[in-house]
Amino acid sequence: xxxxxxxxxxxxxxxxxxxxxxxxxxxxxxxxxxxxxxxxxxxxxxxxxxxxxxxxxxxxxxxxxxxxxxxxxxxxxxxxxxxxxxxxxxxxxxxxxxxxxxxxxxxxxxxxxxxxxxxxxxxxxxxxxxxxxxxxxxxxxxxxxxxxxxxxxxxxxxxxxxxxxxxxxxxxxxxxxxxxxxxxxxxxxxxxxxxxxxxxxxxxxxxxxxxxxxxxxxxxxxxxxxxxxxxxxxxxxxxxxxxxxxxxxxxxxxxxxxxxxxxxxxxxxxxxxxxxxxxxxxxxxxxx
Amino acid sequence: xxxxxxxxxxxxxxxxxxxxxxxxxxxxxxxxxxxxxxxxxxxxxxxxxxxxxxxxxxxxxxxxxxxxxxxxxxxxxxxxxxxxxxxxxxxxxxxxxxxxxxxxxxxxxxxxxxxxxxxxxxxxxxxxxxxxxxxxxxxxxxxxxxxxxxxxxxxxxxxxxxxxxxxxxxxxxxxxxxxxxxxxxxxxxxxxxxxxxxxxxxxxxxxxxxxxxxxxxxxxxxxxxxxxxxxxxxxxxxxxxxxxxxxxxxxxxxxxxxxxxxxxxxxxxxxxxxxxxxxxxxxxxxxxxxxxxxxxxxxxxxxxxxxxxxxxxxxxxxxxxxxxxxxxxxxxxxxxxxxxxxxxxxxxxxxxxxxxxxxxxxxxxxxxxxxxxxxxxxxxx
Numbered sequence: 071x072x073x074x075x076x077x078x079x080x081x082x083x084x085x086x087x088x089x090x091x092x093x094x095x096x097x098x099x100x101x102x103x104x105x106x107x108x109x110x111x112x113x114x115x116x117x118x119x120x121x122x123x124x125x126x127x128x129x130x131x132x133x134x135x136x137x138x139x140x141x142x143x144x145x146x147x148x149x150x151x152x153x154x155x156x157x158x159x160x161x162x163x164x165x166x167x168x169x170x171x172x173x174x175x176x177x178x179x180x181x182x183x184x185x186x187x188x189x190x191x192x193x194x195x196x197x198x199x200x201x202x203x204x205x206x207x208x209x210x211x212x213x214x215x216x217x218x219x220x221x222x223x224x225x226x227x228x229x230x231x232x233x234x235x236x237x238x239x240x241x242x243x244x245x246x247x248x249x250x251x252x253x254x255x256x257x258x259x260x261x262x263x264x265x266x267x268x269x270x271x272x273x274x275x276x277x278x279x280x281x282x283x284x285x286x287x288x289x290x291x292x293x294x295x296x297x298x299x300x301x302x303x304x305x306x307x308x309x310x311x312x313x314x315x316x317x318x319x320x321x322x323x324x325x326x327x328x329x330x331x332x333x334x335x336x337x338x339x340x341x342x343x344x345x346x347x348x349x350x351x352x353x354x355x356x357x358x
Numbered sequence: 359x360x361x362x363x364x365x366x367x368x369x370x371x372x373x374x375x376x377x378x379x380x381x382x383x384x385x386x387x388x389x390x391x392x393x394x395x396x397x398x399x400x401x402x403x404x405x406x407x408x409x410x411x412x413x414x415x416x417x418x419x420x421x422x423x424x425x426x427x428x429x430x431x432x433x434x435x436x437x438x439x440x441x442x443x444x445x446x447x448x449x450x451x452x453x454x455x456x457x458x459x460x461x462x463x464x465x466x467x468x469x470x471x472x473x474x475x476x477x478x479x480x481x482x483x484x485x486x487x488x489x490x491x492x493x494x495x496x497x498x499x500x501x502x503x504x505x506x507x508x509x510x511x512x513x514x515x516x517x518x519x520x521x522x523x524x525x526x527x528x529x530x531x532x533x534x535x536x537x538x539x540x541x542x543x544x545x546x547x548x549x550x551x552x553x554x555x556x557x558x559x560x561x562x563x564x565x566x567x568x569x570x571x572x573x574x575x576x577x578x579x580x581x582x583x584x585x586x587x588x589x590x591x592x593x594x595x596x597x598x599x600x601x602x603x604x605x606x607x608x609x610x611x612x613x614x615x616x617x618x619x620x621x622x623x624x625x626x627x628x629x630x631x632x633x634x635x636x637x638x639x640x641x642x643x644x645x646x647x648x649x650x651x652x653x654x655x656x657x658x659x660x661x662x663x664x665x666x667x668x669x670x671x672x673x674x675x676x677x678x679x680x681x682x683x684x685x686x687x688x689x690x691x692x693x694x695x696x697x698x699x700x701x702x703x704x705x706x707x708x709x710x711x712x713x714x715x716x717x718x719x720x721x722x723x724x725x726x727x728x729x730x731x732x733x734x735x736x737x738x739x
Contacts, residue, residue: 188588276561279561280561280562284585325554
């Protein structure tokens, strides 16, 4: 029963990782940029979620506003920070991304104060008792449910719509896609919009689980998401999803059973090193 | 010729007033985290210290000289604290300094101040090695181990719990508290049934919560700061755990209650600030802090306030800003401050009672006081 609880918690944590890491994979797949500043969008989503809920009392509205606003913020980030650097070697945009992220932590602190924000009336605090002693919080159910819905929506978008097909075409072969009349610029905007709004959803959900948003809440996500996309295979969406859930469950059991040996983050990286030694392209990565 | 005389007179009086300005202000250094993960506590500590300086200056300063707080942001990082300590000593030439920061940075800076012969007071950092840097270093709050031992008495004797699960924050603060608890546990009939650790950036404690639930302890001793304890306590209660949760001064902030909400009710902590204190010092501090900042007082603010008070009292006592004389005055001091009556032992550790507070109706209130002087005796060397 304990094992079941640990497993479910691993899935909850893994779902959050998936929502964050997905944006990173999408950006890497399209532009080969390691978008470290993605974690700043995660934090921004969390803040908007708390502020809008406290102002209007509606969590649903807050989630929608957060996803929308951060989606646009992501597009803006691309336009201002990455587009001008596309002709430069990849480490230039990586440095810009890291700089953006560091600046964002302090901007949040200056804008919202160092103390962090909490929900005045936290939504979804109840739980259901599935069977004796096994509690599942409404918030945890929402995390798993919403992530699944968003992933399915994304899959439908990319497989069943013209936009999705154009998007996949651009990732595979931008020149060919351009020849077919695909507007590359719009594809990039869409890419950043979707990745960023997923990160915002993750931020709002994390704020719900912890009842706390802080300026530095993105710091773990910033490097862990990188580890996850490498683990899953750079650019592979399926790999990212599998790696996220796997890591969530691994951390869940690891912190209890080998926690005295290895720190929680160390477990994630130790696992990454292990996998890379056996399979350098990551779990689902293509040929190197 | 006349013009030159006038110009030189103006320049001279300008220089004189600048020189006088220098001579009539007494500088106290203050390293505090204003950015980074500890910025919340740093801001509070800074407010507490600034309030104390304002109050001291309003009461005439030190024989007419006004006190100036020289503040630097150390980001709670030892790497930053060392050059800051050097700057305070060499560039700002402070007569004394206070650490409003965590143990990591305070430890690093303490050695620098000791070597330069500048009195240094750690307001709330708990690591025992801080005062071992030398006789110029003091601490106005409890060593981690002392507070941990008080926790053992609280749990074993006052609350009567026998089986305890310990959840420890993996840093100087958390570990020294847990060590203190373990030292004294058997004296009060406590068995530690399980122990778990977490990192300072963790906010999701699902696996630990599940495991603790299956351990079925009589009480939980969890070390951390309000930003880790808030989520932790909230998650423990949400999982259906109803046994007492005992924390320490790291929880001591209204923010803890804001984060954990109704789950915070009944949380008990060992700390230095008694909200229901009858002492006028404490009552004044709480009232003036709230009116100055709009926030409720917390332990770090009270501790920083106390540290400034100690230095001011010692300076008035010694009548000079000679650092060696100041050190002696601090060592011999006995002053009533917001966190109790402060006096130091040979090592520079404070001797005072432990306040136990509990969350009732969304606020911190007095639960009990632990006064066992043998149990609470701080290390002497």
